[in-house]
Amino acid sequence: MTKALVVVAVTIAVLSALYVWRSSSHKPLGQEAFDALYEAPAPKPPQTMNAMHLGHSLVSHDMPELLVQLSDGRYHYNSQLGWGTFLKAHWDPDTPINGFEDSNGHPQFRDAHEAIASGEYDAIILTEAVEIRDSIKYMDSAKMLHNWATKARANNPDVRVYFYETWHDLDDPEGWLERLDRDLEMYWEGAILRPALNLDDNPQPIYVIPAGQVMARFVREIEKRGGVGPIKSRTDLFSDTIHFNAYGAYLVALTHFAVLYQTSPVGLPHNLVKFDGTPAPDPGPEAAKLMQEIVWDVVTRYSRTGVPQQN
Template sequence: MTILVCSFLVLTSPVLPGGAMQYAKLAGRSAPPQGLRVFYVSHSLMWYAPKPIGEMAEAAGIKNHELVGLQSLGASRTIQHWNLPEDRNQAKKALQTGEVDVFIMSPISFPDEGVENFVKLGLEHNPNMRFIVQLSWGGGDIDNQDFPKGAFDNVNKEKTPEQLNSLYERNIQEGEAQADAINKKYGKGQKILALVPSAQAMVALRTKIANNDWPGLTRQGELFVDAVHPSAPMEALNTYLHFAVLYGQSPVGLPMPGMLTKAKRKDWGDNFNRSLQELAWETVTSYPYSLVIKAAEP
């Protein structure tokens, strides 16, 4: 049986201008995909990921991965990045060069007008580029449709699987609706915008902890350093999700990232890391909006 893995960057033509947009992978194929030029506009639930993703790409044998830039604003909607003054707006400047292959955003609630604005601008200068949007979990255990409301000072993180199942449901649905609309409006028959299922992976991991099914973690609260921000295991999991969506490749078997090694927890060793990698890959390949498809062929 052969496992076929295709990312959303697979296009019909074998070679495209700039040589940056052909991605398909057969499991076990020795040749890795070509590196990408990537720009991020981010809040604090994503801005730790770009550098480790570059390290993962290098470890996976992906050459010429380039972090073009990272524009960071705390607790930011994507429209806030769009509305930055022109002289400070590094994201717009990067897109206007036409030298970005993938532009990655992390809105809070959906729809976010800034997402479509950046898509339109990017395509004007590079019609072959693609876009990735993170579906973030809600700080204070709220659905981000309700942001910024929430009991941020006193959050009960130890929820039941039933409570977790619907925790971020409305915002995920709104994110999918915006992805559908953008792909229909700008995709010309292709899907040009993918979603990273960060909220869903958070729910999956917390559910396993609630069911006492994750060695190394006994409380859901261990995934957070405060009411909002992730601790090392969740940072690692989210970074693996991004790597998988960006390159359409499994992170399973990659070296342990720095955020886990720096934690210096004996129970967060190689097996723990591999479990995070496997969860990331399963979450991505089970989620249609990631546009990473794992299909079994006879």
């Protein structure tokens, strides 16, 4: 990296940190206390799981359906989605959810407040809209994550709450991989998760599903190798510059499986069916195995997942 690029990178990092400091009105949980929350893994999960997904199109209809198949039918889910929907829009009944009818016209839809108030779920999986900085600045992401987690636990003290980390546009001017490297600690943790935890007198872990980190690791590996199977570059995981295609959905579903079940995905099937019942494009055995191995390596080296860590 040239000296000029180093200066630019440092400048962006400093400005981004300043942006977060000015944007968030909530003080983050201290680093030592934050680390301590995740020293022990999450309790062993049930093998048959009921889950609620709350988010937007980076959840999609296909990804949870792939998860059902990866779990051999032991995963049961409902969802409430929208187009680019903020956690605040899901929380506030007076805030319209863009694309609500198109996103939720299926049997797995359940009103989010009704679902979480039921106490029927083992896992609640939340994600925030990207651009993540705008969500933090304008939509009080930390408070919304806290609100949903608090409501879930009030209705089921044993529920696990998960925060699904996503990614930004492939054409992001700051660099797609560069943002994945930086944003997890700076924004997803530093400006949302840690402040959300600090709003509690007695914080309980909210576990992270690090799909963005898995994407970054997998993309670096396939691009270093010049491609694996049908996947030659990062664009082969996407249908446009941000929404995953069937290969990307499979990678994200594997990540959810590994975190939710605390189980290695190595050896899971890769010839699956999409939400609409049509065959999902098969990444093939070599690419699928690489995906599975990378997923397990990432989640067992990042304690926020709640998965038992590698020694």
